[in-house]
Amino acid sequence: MQSGGDVVQVWQAVFDTLLKYDPDGSIAPNVAESFDFSSDHTKLTMKIRSGLKFTDGATVDAAAAKASMEHMKTGGGSDASRLADVTVTVADALTLVLTTPNPNGLLPTFMCLATGIVASPASLEASDRDQKPVGSGPYKLDAAATTTGATYSFVRNPDYWNKDAFPYEKVVFKSMVDSTARVSALKSGQINAGLATTQTAQELKSSGATLIEHSVNWAGLFIADRAGKVVPALGEVKVRQAMNMVFDREGILKALFQGQGTVTNQIFNDKSDAFLPEMVDFYAYDVDKAKSLMVEAGYENGFDLTIPAFTGLDFANPIITQQLGLLNIRVTQAKLSGPQAIFELLSGKYPVFFFTLESRAALWDIVQALTPTAIWNVNKDEEAALTPLLAKAQLAEGEEAKTNAQAINKFLIEQAWFSPWVLPTNFYAVDKKTSSTPVLGASAPYMYTFKPSK
Template sequence: MFRSKRMAAVVAAVALGLTGCSAGGDASGDQSSETLTLGAILAPTTFDASQSEFANRAPFYQAVYDTLLRMEPDGTLVPMLATEWNYNEDKTVLTLKLRDDVKFTDGTGFNADAAKQNLERFKAGTSPDAQFLAALQTAEAVDATTLKLTLSAPDPAFLGYLSKDASFMQSPASFGNADIATNPVGSGPYVLDTAATVTGTSYSYKSNPDYWAKELRHYDNLVLNVYSDQTSLLNAIKSGTLNGANTIDNNTLTEIEAAGYKVNPLQLNWSGLLIFDRAGTTNPALKDVRVRQALNYAFDSKAMLESIGQGYGELTTQVFPPSSDAYDPSLDSRYAYDPAKAKALLAEAGYASGLTLELPSATLLGPTIPALITQQLKDVGITAQFTDVGNNFIADLLAPKFGVSYMILEQQSDWQLINMKLTPGAPWNPYNYKDPKVDELVNKIHLGTEDEQKSAGKELNKYIVEQAWFAPWYRPQSSFVTDAKTNVEVQTGNAYPSIWSFTPAS
């Protein structure tokens, strides 16, 4: 499912999580004697793995559930419960070899049949990410340590999904438990201490004494506390209660750094305009590529970054991230701020006297962003008319009720991005706009060799930038802060670092 992380925070008043650690607990073998205390603003809605989520809720589940594959901080996939894997020639059959020395905390052994059952439950479950397994046609336990997955069509993102919530492994013996939502039974590094846990407020975990990968566990105990607002989070940081935090924005970084914290930057999203109505269905002007290009030239992206993002971030005019094979550094500056060029393009398109754009707004968006957009567009002869849609911002966008909108969207992996933003049936292509050139390139990415995929990805990226499908301004910086006692490696493609990426600085 799509992740509009920052806008979700604005529209739904939901924030990113935070992390930290504090001393405590007893040493156990090679384990650190510390307790890792992490904070979050989003609590898990359930511990049933078939309904689990990732993103900011990932650490709640990673503590108790292992996955088939593991993603390193740089995005590289490495073995986890699966020790090796390979595709057939047309990439529709994936065979995985599994570990034979893993047990769930109820004593049930992990095997291929357990993996098969978990994947089938997740696909049929109610997780917002259930579509990760949309291509999974059948799962077969060939023997105890061999799992064969048959796909309805190649899915370039499928292996990545097996490192996320789609393959959280829960004991099949617990599927029917009455307390499945509050008492998880996995094979992960920790066991939830239900007696010390207050649902929705604080989650306490103890080490799993039989964990098979103790080198991935750097603390004896884990605590995840849930904070309800940014003020209490900031106060906890400044008082030293927390050793780390994933900040909701960059407004308080000066105060946080003054308190002795290190800023660990990462980029998860891009910010700018979505230009949905490329066929001119509701606004004929948007059908003309010159009008869409004019929208790109109209904005002083550097000023927007300073005003909205406090200068934290990088300017761009492309939606593919630097971690992507499709990324082209030259496209970050394809549309330098040039209001004269914008006016000339509008005149060429027949709109020398101007045009009007209708855009959605919401109270929680605040007055600054609409005011800046209005002024920048006015400078090139475009009138912006904002309508307050209240709590229906996302719903009205995807209905669709607006051809253009301000938005912050996640920079996903290439295949996810394509299927969420570019294909005719993509949820963030609500007018179902279709372009034969895009379809051709997407097909090459879908079915081609690795080299063909990379080449087609770069060509696709350049094409949608030239066709001005979007008008990005910048990639805002997300900031994960840590104190001198804690080291962390931020995670490519996710707001929250993996729990094994936290280590004591000493």
């Protein structure tokens, strides 16, 4: 996913974004030196800094920013839906205006992510754009030292406008999907930082690494086919409720996450305005009750279900297979790996899948998982009872926003749109030479937070 995980660090090396997402989740100027967001949340105006250049010598201006966004809209990437209804207008050479037909409270946030990337217009049309990206960011790709799929090397962009924020002369990213390989590389000094897991955190800490710990994701099942289009049984709320009751969340927290985190049944983190602590036990672990619900729904004999075996996340599949098997749900696995795996997961092909999804502010979680155009609403489901609440979320503020977000959460829990299990502690490791800062809702720190240790 272009705006999630540690892939963000790679493109942040070469591309700048119009706005900047600070560690606490606030929005700050970046390529755009100022911005104004209308009170009805339908118009975002950004003023681009003068004098900026891409590494190919082209000028960074409003036309270039528009070309980048139009490319994102039509390129088919996972973030494209965030710009689906956005009209981009060049008001003058350095002024860009985004408008939407309906309120979109996350427009400024989107300009901090992949949707806000500014790339050289000429590079967008080049046949080798994936191998030779051209941005205006702090670094530029060192193609000679780069091996696609394995190692990506970047050297300083000497003309970057904000060099003091990026102290390194050279940055190298190594692709290491296997967590054991990352541990070995950190311990041996091959890398200075990398994602850690609950399984590897203690070993890394014992070796002298510093662990950056914070809550980022919820982990559990996406019941993506909640309308029952592929698997009719999933269209029955009692089946989905049974699938929530059959999982022992406390046991899962201990077995899969070494007790690091807290149990949940909600897609909103426990600091979110939407979180409902009084409903955390709404689906207490009760296999007998789950079986009764399957009988009431007419599915006492269960059904067949294919889930993806997603590389790096398939550690949960044995528990999924075992527990759903108690409901006569016969689970088979389909191997899912490679660079296109995430796009296949988001295609709607799999009616149920396990994932750990980043959670930020309530509106962020609503827009990324619930609206009809949401990236993680993979089947683009709409629900009449939810629609007015989702629309209100885009404009409401203060207590009104909190009350509305909690109403949305209550609906999701009662209708069992998901089966969340835990809010695991997120770990990111840095060596003794490196320091970094966690970013709200991000599993990997952003590039600008890395500094040499004092």
